Amino acid sequence: MNSATPSPVIRVTGVTKNFGTTRALHNVDLTVEKGEVVVLLGLSGSGKSTLLRHLDGLELPTEGDVSVLGQHLPKSSARELRALRGRVGMIFQQFELVPSLTVLENVLTGALARLKGPRLGLWAYPKALRLTALTHLDRVGLLDKAYQRADRLSGGQQQRVAIARALMQSPEILLADEPVASLDPESSEQVMRLIREIAADDGLTVVCSLHQVDLALGWGDRIVGLRHGEVVLDTATDGLSKAQVMEIYGRVTTSTTELSAIELELGALAAPLPVQDGLL
């Protein structure tokens, strides 16, 4: 952990991102303090992945500024961006493991950015790194699977391998893009609990996109709600109810079709939400 890490660790200011004629983000502001666990909540297409990808410089804004760990990403060189990515771990919905490699080799690939040249096979990695990888596998409860092929594992286990791989970077920030969207409820809970535990133990800052209000409320310190690329909600989860989150979405939503999608995807309420026109 870098003790000189500035606070806030993430500062997004007035970010707009256009892909051709598609506006994926519009005037987004977001500040995340060190050690905070933030959920990005929103429907499919609301801009969650695009915002996450701005936080490790995989995308750069059309307008506005993104500062991560004290580095202004739009002003950074390719080399500086690569160095930043070494300090920011990322996990994805589809795990992104190499299926034919062993679990241990997959974890070791998390250290590749620090090594010179490609590595083929377990023995191409220094012993110290192999031991570190085994320690991380132990931490995610998969030490006994180290020498199995990654594609023999369940989805939940594969996501835990991806977490161990991210830990190889000793990240200061962990970004998670819909990490449990492909998992059953039990595995989802396990993975989300694990991320929280690791964040607390290592003082990690976490930004995680989700599309279920229930999961977000029980898990994050704070929810940032996106809709059509704009932030419509940014509040602590403490004391916040599902009905309040849905009410905020209801307030900024003028179309009944969109409201139905929100109810379906973010979490249906027993009572229909009021549609208030003209509040956009």
Ligand SMILES: Nc1ncnc2c1ncn2[C@@H]1O[C@H](COP(=O)(O)OP(=O)(O)OP(=O)(O)O)[C@@H](O)[C@H]1O
């Ligand atoms: N590389 C790209 N080129 C063109 N359009 C893009 C690109 N990436 C994202 N978009 C568009 O930007 C908008 C936001 O997409 P984004 O993937 O960020 O949403 P999301 O909330 O993460 O959705 P999902 O939950 O389905 O992943 C969408 O309209 C999407 O089609």
